Amino acid sequence: MSINGNELLQVFEALANPHRLRIVAALREQRKYVSELAREVRMSRPLLYLHLQRLEAAGLVTGNLELSDSGKAMKFYELADFEFHVTSETVAEATKTLQEPPSSKTNEEEE
Amino acid sequence: MSINGNELLQVFEALANPHRLRIVAALREQRKYVSELAREVRMSRPLLYLHLQRLEAAGLVTGNLELSDSGKAMKFYELADFEFHVTSETVAEATKTLQEPPSSKTNEEEE
DNA sequence: TACATATGTAATAAAATTATTACACATGTA
DNA sequence: TACATGTGTAATAATTTTATTACATATGTA
Numbered sequence: 001m002s003i004n005g006n007e008l009l010q011v012f013e014a015l016a017n018p019h020r021l022r023i024v025a026a027l028r029e030q031r032k033y034v035s036e037l038a039r040e041v042r043m044s045r046p047l048l049y050l051h052l053q054r055l056e057a058a059g060l061v062t063g064n065l066e067l068s069d070s071g072k073a074m075k076f077y078e079l080a081d082f083e084f085h086v087t088s089e090t091v092a093e094a095t096k097t098l099q100e101p102p103s104s105k106t107n108e109e110e111e
Numbered sequence: 112m113s114i115n116g117n118e119l120l121q122v123f124e125a126l127a128n129p130h131r132l133r134i135v136a137a138l139r140e141q142r143k144y145v146s147e148l149a150r151e152v153r154m155s156r157p158l159l160y161l162h163l164q165r166l167e168a169a170g171l172v173t174g175n176l177e178l179s180d181s182g183k184a185m186k187f188y189e190l191a192d193f194e195f196h197v198t199s200e201t202v203a204e205a206t207k208t209l210q211e212p213p214s215s216k217t218n219e220e221e222e
Numbered sequence: 223t224a225c226a227t228a229t230g231t232a233a234t235a236a237a238a239t240t241a242t243t244a245c246a247c248a249t250g251t252a
Numbered sequence: 253t254a255c256a257t258g259t260g261t262a263a264t265a266a267t268t269t270t271a272t273t274a275c276a277t278a279t280g281t282a
Contacts, residue, residue, distance in 0.1 A: 016123040018120060018209055021120060021206045021209060028203045050269090050271085071279060072278080073279080081199075085196060086193070088138075226279105226282100228278075228279075233272100241264100246262105252253100
């Protein structure tokens with residue numbers, strides 16, 4: 001069983017942004033909490049949240065809300081283990097199971 | 112030597128779209144000319160051109176203008192050979208050589 | 223209490239991507 | 253000549269993504 005088309009698409013979408021590549025690289029050293037990471041990659045927290053959400057939705061990182069020793073809430077993000085082999089073959093295979101969300105003009109008229 | 116950060120980003124950007132995944136899959140069987148491919152993936156030619164350009168810019172496909180037997184111009188696109196191993200390690204490695212275009216507020220003020 | 227540091231989100235603006243429409247030009251065939 | 257089929261692109265519209273600003277809430281320490 002290979003990866004689902006929509007999942008693979010989500011992975012590509014998640015990685016198709018320089019900030020998010022940097023976030024992945026930054027998390028490689030060790031897990032980090034959001035504010036800490038924001039300082040490191042020099043990004044506002046709200047924006048970082050957005051990027052983290054995309055990475056998490058794609059399954060590339062996971063977030064965990066924890067309490068520090070002093071009792072303060074900290075949200076830690078860490079990398080997930082992921083490994084994709086990308087060739088025209090694996091892309092074509094995954095694409096078989098690719099489906100657009102059932103919106104738009106799916107089956108209005110054929111010719 | 113591994114892949115350059117900006118090149119890898121361009122690959123992800125190219126693959127981060129359902130139409131383009133389908134185009135890759137369609138070209139897997141054999142090379143096709145633009146109008147032919149447009150019919151197959153049910154897309155207007157101008158739009159297909161845009162997507163093909165992105166794929167070509169990323170090095171995933173190549174285009175060739177040829178003359179058919181009858182003398183009509185035909186632009187054939189075919190898949191390039193590509194293979195990427197995507198893990199947090201390869202992403203982090205490539206990210207080292209990632210650079211934003213020298214615009215925006217690169218070095219306005221540090222703190 | 224005031225301040226620094228956390229999390230979290232809503233509203234809005236800005237920018238980039240995607241999509242459509244309307245062209246121009248060329249060749250082969252009826 | 254008229255029509256079908258090909259390439260190619262410019263202008264514009266629509267949509268999505270990215271980014272900013274302004275909040276609210278909570279904890280620990282001076």
